[in-house]
Amino acid sequence: MKKILVLGTGAQGSTVAQRMDEEPNVSEIICADYDKKAVDELVKILNKAKGMIVDANDVDSIIKAADGVDLIVNALPIAFAPNVLEAAIAVKANYQDFAATDVLDTWWPKCVEIMYEDYGKRFAEIGKMAIIGTGSAPGMMCVATKSCMRYLDTCDDILMMVYEGVEAKRFLPFWWSPFTALSDMIDPTFALKDGVLVETEPHSLPVTRHFKGCAAPVTLVEHAHDETVYMGLNKDTHFKGAKNINFKYGGVGINFSTPLYRAGLLSREEETYKGHTFVPFDVIVSHLPPAPKFKEEIKEILDEGLVKDEGAFVIEATGTKDGKKVMVETYLYAPGCVESFERAGITGEMYLTGQCGSLFTKMFVNDDYTQTGLISSDMLTYEECDLYLDYAKALDITLETEVKPL
Template sequence: MKKILVLGTGAQGSTVAQRMDEEPNVSQIICADADHKAVDELVKILKKASGAYVDADDIDSIIKAAEGVDLIVNALPIRFAPKVLEAAIAVKANYQDFAATDVLDSWWPKCVEMMYEDYGRRFKEIGKTAIIGTGSAPGMMCVAAKRSMTYLDTCDDILMMVYEGVEAKRFLPFWWSPFTALSDMTDPTFALKDGELVETEPHSLPVTRHFKGCQGPVTLVEHAHDETVYMGLNKDTHFKGAKNINFKYGGVGIDFSTPLYRAGLLSREEETYKGHTFIPFDVIVSHLPPAPKYHDEIKEILDEGLVKDEGAFVVEAVGMKDGKRVLVETYLYAPGCVESFERAGITGEMYLTGQCGSLFTKMFVNDEYTQKGLISSDMLTDEECGKYLDYAAQLDITLETEVKTL
């Protein structure tokens, strides 16, 4: 029986806690956050949970909450990751994170390398497993990309695309934290180009696709995401020598933020206008509605009706198979926003990210990881990928792959 600390009680952490509350191999869940209301609201709907109030800037506070746990699920902002990693090592616990931290070095790929090497060695020394990038993207996206490699002998190009086309009648550009969303819209983006990791410009290099089940063409652009860095570093060991890897994002959030980015309104630098000093990014964020989080909030938006409830989650991998050049096209299918609410009382964003994250946790509590040290979700073995996808299918989250000769 496993004891889990879920650190962070937002959309991701709360979904993991709720899913683990149903797992027979889980005996106790500690739900921890600095937000007392969020902790209390979550604990009262769970059977196996207790609450803790934690200051994530204080390692000792984390260690105190984590004493005796088998696994720490870190659902906090990525700047806290080094402290949570140190706490996990101190209490000799396994570790799960939804992304990779960017505070260890100014060059993000170097941060990930440091995590692989330093924390990988230290977790291996205590016989524990740490996995980073365990939501939907990164997470399920990495599993889908890794799975597509089974159809190739060698790989040239990998293009990962996420289109989020859920549009409310009210002004709601983001279904998750507006601060996080707009931060992602301005952060440096990375791609593997001719075998080398390089920075690309956010909102650049557009591609257009006609996705199954979606109305009309969709334009997607470069976007800051972990996958390209993980997979770029692991191109030879896990992705059959891939030379070019990109992540593209499109939908309502991009349509809203791209003009702001191009106008300089997402800048973090102080500006002065007519005698007033301000930071454009902060002004924009302060005017955005928060993402719906609670049942009644979501219900109110859905009762008003949605303009669109569509999306796409696709991997295109091009390479050689049996002497022929082929395209491996993989679609992910999952419940939309309305169906997610009917099933679980949450949004489609919360359902996919949280449920996909919870499946990585489920594999921890069922002792299904064979690797020790620190890995990212693209480094799962073929057997681990298969087990993960079996669990996902039980939640109606499935992959469909088609191989086309070029």
């Protein structure tokens, strides 16, 4: 029986806690955050949980909450990751994070290298495993892309694409934290180009696709995501020597954000206009509605009606198989916004990200991992990928893969 500490009681942490409450191999879930109300609201709907208030700025505070746990699930902002990693090592616990921190070095790929090498060695020394990038993207996207590699002998290009086309009748550009969403819109973006990790311009290098099940073609652009960094660093060991890797994002959020980015309205630098000093980013965020979190809020939005409820989650990997050029095309299918609410009282964004995250936790509690050290989710073995995808099927999250000649 496993004891778990879930740090952070937002959408991701709450979903993991709820799913683990159903797992027979879990004896106790400690739900911890600095927000007592959020902790109390979560604990009261769970059977195996208790709440704690934790200051994530203080490693000792985390260690106290983590005493005796088998796994720490870190659902806090990425700046807190070093503190949580240190706490996990101190109490000799496994570790799961939804992303990779960016505070260990000024060059983000170097941050990931430090996690692989330094923290990887330290977790291996205590016989534990840490895994980063465990949501939907990164997370399921990494598993799906790694799974594509079994159909190739060599890989040239990997293109990952996410289109989020759920649009409410009310003004709601983002179904998750507007602050986080807009931060992602201006963060440095990375791609593997000719075998080298390079920075690309956010909102640049557009591609257009007409995805299955979508009404019209969609334009997607460069976007800050972990996958390209993970896979770029692991290109030779896990991705058949891939030369070019890109992540593209499109949909309502991009359509809203790209003009703001180009106009400089997402800048975090102070500006003065007509005698008033302000930060453009802060002004924009202050005018955005918060993402719906509670069941009553979501129901109200759905009762008003949606303009559309569609999306796509697609990988195109090209290379060779048996001496012939091929493309491995993989689509992910999952419940949309309306169906997710009918099933679980949550949005499609919450369903996919949270549920996919909880499956990585499920693999911990069922002792499905065979590795120690620190890995990212693209580094699962094919056998681990298959276990993960089998769990996903039970939630109607499935992959459809087709190998096409070129």
